[in-house]
Amino acid sequence: MITYNPFSELTAVIPVYAMQAYVVLMALMVVGGTLLDVIHKKSAQYFFENSEKAKKSAKRTVGGGEKASIALQTIANEVLTSGEFSDQRRRMSHLFTMYGFILFVVTTAVMIFAYPTSATPAPVIIPVLWHLGALMLCFGGYWFWFFIRVDVSAEGHPWYRLAQADIFIVSLLATATFALIWSLLQSLGASGLSMLFFVLFIVSSTTLFSTVLWSKFAHMFFKPAAAYQKRMTKADGSQENLPDLPELTDPAVKERYPDIPEYMGDNPPNMGLGINREAPHHY
Amino acid sequence: MPTFVYMTRCDGCGWCVDICPSDIMHIDTTTRRAYNLEPSMCWECYSCVKACPHNAIDARGYADFAPLGHSVRVDRDEEKGVIAWRIKFRNGKQDMNLLAPITTKPWGKHIPKLADAPAPSQDMRDSQLLFNEPKYIRLDDGDIHTLESNGLTMKAGVYY
Numbered sequence: 001m002i003t004y005n006p007f008s009e010l011t012a013v014i015p016v017y018a019m020q021a022y023v024v025l026m027a028l029m030v031v032g033g034t035l036l037d038v039i040h041k042k043s044a045q046y047f048f049e050n051s052e053k054a055k056k057s058a059k060r061t062v063g064g065g066e067k068a069s070i071a072l073q074t075i076a077n078e079v080l081t082s083g084e085f086s087d088q089r090r091r092m093s094h095l096f097t098m099y100g101f102i103l104f105v106v107t108t109a110v111m112i113f114a115y116p117t118s119a120t121p122a123p124v125i126i127p128v129l130w131h132l133g134a135l136m137l138c139f140g141g142y143w144f145w146f147f148i149r150v151d152v153s154a155e156g157h158p159w160y161r162l163a164q165a166d167i168f169i170v171s172l173l174a175t176a177t178f179a180l181i182w183s184l185l186q187s188l189g190a191s192g193l194s195m196l197f198f199v200l201f202i203v204s205s206t207t208l209f210s211t212v213l214w215s216k217f218a219h220m221f222f223k224p225a226a227a228y229q230k231r232m233t234k235a236d237g238s239q240e241n242l243p244d245l246p247e248l249t250d251p252a253v254k255e256r257y258p259d260i261p262e263y264m265g266d267n268p269p270n271m272g273l274g275i276n277r278e279a280p281h282h283y
Numbered sequence: 284m285p286t287f288v289y290m291t292r293c294d295g296c297g298w299c300v301d302i303c304p305s306d307i308m309h310i311d312t313t314t315r316r317a318y319n320l321e322p323s324m325c326w327e328c329y330s331c332v333k334a335c336p337h338n339a340i341d342a343r344g345y346a347d348f349a350p351l352g353h354s355v356r357v358d359r360d361e362e363k364g365v366i367a368w369r370i371k372f373r374n375g376k377q378d379m380n381l382l383a384p385i386t387t388k389p390w391g392k393h394i395p396k397l398a399d400a401p402a403p404s405q406d407m408r409d410s411q412l413l414f415n416e417p418k419y420i421r422l423d424d425g426d427i428h429t430l431e432s433n434g435l436t437m438k439a440g441v442y443y
Contacts, residue, residue, distance in 0.1 A: 275302075
């Protein structure tokens with residue numbers, strides 16, 4: 001099953017140009033939805049005004065080279081490895097879902113545009129990566145859905161309670177799940193059932209890509225911008241108006257805040273994780 | 284000074300939902316970000332402000348605390364065992380940093396093991412004194428400790 005290109009069989013029913021047009025249409029919907037989202041939420045305006053505000057309280061100017069280095073750090077830490085998550089389970093789940101989605105989408109496009117028919121068979125690695133991507137997406141996504149999602153873990157709601165914020169994750173999981181079931185049934189030769197799951201796959205993927213304005217799909221574009229801005233505020237000293245956290249052993253700090261040496265001693269030890277010792281599951 | 288959430292900084296982790304004693308920090312059903320659903324019921328304990336790992340929650344100060352339009356932000360460092368506050372006025376000229384200890388010993392290492400304490404005798408039960416008195420009010424040191432007995436004097440006003 002996993003070495004099998006499910007789209008090549010489909011050309012008997014759906015012409016290649018229709019499949020390719022669908023992929024292009026979905027890509028355009030993502031671009032259009034993101035632009036509408038930016039206009040509707042005024043997020044670009046917000047980030048611009050926020051950076052102007054930060055510049056006013058900046059203690060130093062950040063040069064071009066340093067900005068490039070901060071951008072690279074943001075890509076390496078926040079974008080590629082989801083480093084902004086303080087909960088490591090959530091970070092792992094996000095990494096599985098993100099890389100699964102990227103693999104799934106890229107290999108789908110490759111199979112539809114480069115190897116659309118059985119006359120042009122795809123190298124084995126492409127369908128393997130397509131199935132692996134869908135499986136990774138399902139693993140990370142269902143882990144998030146049943147156990148990590150804040151509605152379940154902190155709010156104490158049951159996993160089946162749906163809200164508008166779930167459009168993205170539900171349509172994403174439905175897309176990957178129906179794609180896997182469709183591929184399995186097709187490889188088993190159950191053509192009627194496989195067609196049913198193909199229709200469900202298309203309905204869920206259309207929902208995923210056409211609801212960008214109402215879902216949190218666009219977070220993959222504005223979250224890196226927010227992470228970059230956060231790093232910039234640390235570099236220029238404005239630090240979002242957050243207070244300084246100085247070294248407690250610094251004599252100037254001891255003089256300025258005499259409570260520190262009086263109650264904590266001259267060389268305060270590492271006090272440990274505090275409230276971070278427990279996960280926030282006390283509802 | 285009720286709290287509010289910066290939606291772009293919040294990642295919807297749920298720490299504030301879990302810690303809020305008034306049960307008013309919740310997750311928005313459209314954006315899956317935290318918000319204070321009833322600021323008038325906020326006890327202003329700042330548990331959420333201090334617990335937020337992304338410093339995404341701020342307090343909205345009243346005018347008697349600082350002129351309106353100011354920023355009051357807090358950063359609690361568990362490992363250093365201190366809490367830092369910064370109050371910045373609207374014009375940016377008054378900018379105050381404050382730092383205070385929040386623990387003197389490592390977290391969770393010195394919790395009294397009350398279950399291991401011997402059961403009180405009948406005399407202790409009949410006495411007016413509470414558990415561990417007079418030891419805890421240090422009467423056995425001579426008398427209750429006061430400013431005078433410790434060589435301290437009360438100073439008028441607020442001082443640092």
